Amino acid sequence: MRILAISGSLRDGSYNTALLRALREEAPEGVEVDLWQGLKVIPPYDQDDDVVPGPEAVDAFRELVRESDAVFFSTPEYNSSIPGALKNALDWGSRPVATNVFRNKPVAVISASAGAFGGVWAGAELRKVLGAMGARVTEAELAVGHAHEKVTEDGVIEDLDLRQGLSDALQTLVTSALDRAAVA
């Protein structure tokens, strides 16, 4: 099983990206977690550019999602919502509406911030957006507050509760993907 991991943050020292690096360590046997690095090169959404073939970076992104069995997001919170770059990529991913690559795709959302609430509102926003796109939004829910104290840039986590939370979220996503594979 192949899971695409998408961080909503672009900066090198992102806690969210670090959490996704750590996620790879939690992957059960047979599950491969690939961290997507292409968010920064997705152009601004413009319907005039949404043609076939589309912008190279967009076509590559859509193909990655299409080939993945599930997608795991970790997002920071900007102004009570998700980062613009992430929303922009999802807007590309949501087209064409009826047959977009996220439709029925199992997805999990976690969030992290240096503050106390762990980006919980961004997590809720992202779940709403993904639901509207037709994704299969799992029950997995994890908001990592004070993330700078819990994860290193390399994705090393010593907090056992956080490791367990990540593992549980991943397992929820894997289960959803297996359920889908059984009927799709």
Place this chain on the structure above:
Amino acid sequence: MSTIEETKQGIPTGTWQADTVHSRVAFEVPYAVATFTGEVPDFEASLVDGKLAGSAKIASIKVKEENLEAHLLAPDFFDAEQHPVVSFSGSDIKRDGDTVEIDGEISIKGVSQPAKITGTVNGPSVDHFGANRIGFELETKLDRTKFGMNWNMPLPNGEQALGNTVTLKAELTLVAQDA
């Protein structure tokens, strides 16, 4: 003189199958200031010894905008990939003149809930080709949130855009099958 021959009143025994060309399964739900409607054209229904049952393939859902159809098929609503069929099964039909009442069970998105169906009946009558037909116009209301369909969107006035109470309608023409 009518070409339709009244044969008998009451709910007949035997097996009757829906003539889907002359039948319709539809839904209505309040949306903002109006009513949103749609149909599920790929369905079957039967009346067997006075008990009505039916099912519909939700992938056939038709509304006036294909992007909305896609949303209705998604996990937010029917989750057609995981739950492709909605169904109804009823106990004995209670008929009083032209009105009917049916206690039954509706299954949507993997959830079964009791439902009380009310409506009218016409026939049985023999049509101009000699087939024996019975017609029903049926309706029930259900709470979509009881079937795991919780999507909504707040309006600027604070109210929710989509109502929770959905009206299901079935206009059925059933034809007697040869014994």
